[in-house]
């Protein structure tokens with residue numbers, strides 16, 4: 001019997017084509033939009049992860065509580081050892097040390113007097129070590145506007161806008177004025193090897209990037225760091241693994257009263273990124289719901305039209321001894337088949353569109369030129385596993401729902417009424 | 425012998441505006457198994473209405489209609505579908521073939537509903553097509569058939585399950601004389617060979633000359649019930 005229905009669907013283009021197109025269209029939209037949203041949110045999260053939060057981040061308990069003030073006196077010590085232990089225990093992640101601190105940059109003139117000054121946020125990462133992944137992770141190579149990456153201690157990168165403001169250029173000397181982690185004054189001269197622009201307002205306003213060994217030296221923070229970041233090997237955030245690692249790690253130090261004991265936080269625990277993740281899921285759900293409703297209404301109507309067109313067929317089948325219930329059930333089976341075909345096609349197209357937007361992307365840097373938003377300059381979609389069902393199931397449900405609604409009307413008609421259609 | 429169809433005081437009313445329209449008035453009729461009879465009468469006299477009730481597609485407003493010992497007036501949807509499926513065949517003025525299916529598939533459909541095996545279906549369908557002389561074109565689509573061929577497929581479809589009763593509502597109205605005669609002769613032959621009971625509604629003189637019995641309907645009432653004994657159809 002299924003075969004019989006299938007033949008009908010395949011041969012009667014009117015019966016199948018329009019609904020398949022509608023379902024495929026709706027599903028394509030759903031799949032693509034969810035991939036698009038997924039991509040955009042993932043970019044925001046990825047940027048945050050790379051510059052700020054890591055996939056997980058370890059700080060001292062005390063530092064964690066005051067992290068907004070960048071309290072270098074509360075930094076972690078013996079971090080090389082801790083990092084090696086982490087690498088051994090969680091080999092599916094890469095661990096890196098960073099130091100963040102603030103200070104004043106002073107640009108001296110020829111006489112040694114101050115020519116210009118400005119507050120700086122310094123991020124010290126592993127720039128000089130041979131197998132550092134930080135250059136890639138922070139996309140430093142591509143962000144250089146002028147000059148080069150530091151090749152030796154004493155060279156730093158400075159954000160391009162900041163350099164303009166201070167009226168300095170590559171090769172110029174700047175003086176860092178600040179304090180060590182023990183509270184004494186610290187001065188140090190650095191040479192600017194290059195300027196960078198990340199397309200990230202926080203960084204582009206007044207940042208200095210230096211090698212971590214330079215920072216340890218000036219802050220008197222030998223073998224220390226304000227934070228250790230963990231990144232999954234594939235650079236993709238995995239919520240559940242991250243939570244497991246956090247729980248596992250923190251359990252070791254739970255009972256410790258030492259305020260310098262390390263504490264781990266996941267990406268979601270920081271910077272409100274958990275909310276962003278939840279929000280992106282919520283948005284996807286709204287889109288899916290709206291599209292299901294819209295598709296159902298359209299399909300209900302096409303179902304009604306199709307039903308009207310097929311009164312005659314229903315009449316014949318009734319006369320041949322098929323019960324109304326059976327006709328109704330078979331029209332639902334038809335809907336399931338058509339819905340499935342449309343949904344498969346739609347999912348495919350949606351994935352193709354997503355793939356295109358993932359590989360090629362939409363360059364919006366011209367649009368963003370005047371904007372100070374923290375956004376990647378190229379919008380990229382992202383193929384995510386949920387796209388396999390996020391459109392498929394609604395497509396099927398809408399088709400079946402639409403058909404059930406329209407079928408109900410036919411079901412309620414008197415047999416004799418349906419039969420009347422045969423006399424014309 | 426128990427009649428195969430027994431109409432008892434059947435009245436059928438249709439709502440019409442404020443009041444109601446009486447399409448059948450207190451009809452009483454009996455048909456024996458193997459009859460080849462027809463209902464004739466002017467348009468609007470209630471022929472189709474009566475056939476629909478016998479075919480359990482409609483129910484009488486009052487009275488009883490016994491078909492194969494089942495009272496149509498009391499059957500549920502499911503039971504009446506069952507009755508049609510097993511025992512009743514229908515032939516219409518327009519052939520009402522399912523356009524997307526082939527000749528073979530149109531005839532096969534009734535058997536699909538009976539859950540017959542593929543082999544059983546194939547045999548029965550080819551047999552039925554042979555009865556109507558279409559065994560050579562099982563794979564044609566209805567749109568490619570002539571009027572006479574279309575109506576033959578409809579007969580094969582009605583006959584394939586070898587029902588006890590075939591109800592034919594003006595089966596020749598859309599056919600030319602040659603085809604009309606051929607169709608009626610085919611049905612007459614099946615009536616004689618298989619013992620199937622045929623009940624027609626018709627205006628057609630050509631049909632009437634083959635009938636054993638003619639029931640004249642007028643204004644929803646039986647005007648005359650005429651038994652025709654051994655008579656040679658003229659052509």
Ligand SMILES: Nc1ncnc2c1ncn2[C@@H]1O[C@H](COP(=O)(O)OP(=O)(O)OP(=O)(O)O)[C@@H](O)[C@H]1O
Pocket residue numbers: 438439445447465466467468469470471472473474
């Ligand atoms: N569902 C219905 N609702 C209202 N009136 C109906 C309905 N079905 C039939 N009638 C009326 O009942 C009367 C008998 O109709 P019926 O179709 O039985 O006539 P008929 O003898 O078959 O006519 P024809 O030769 O034109 O086919 C007609 O006046 C028709 O208008």
Ligand SMILES: [Mg+2]
Pocket residue numbers: 471472473593
């Ligand atoms: Mg009629």
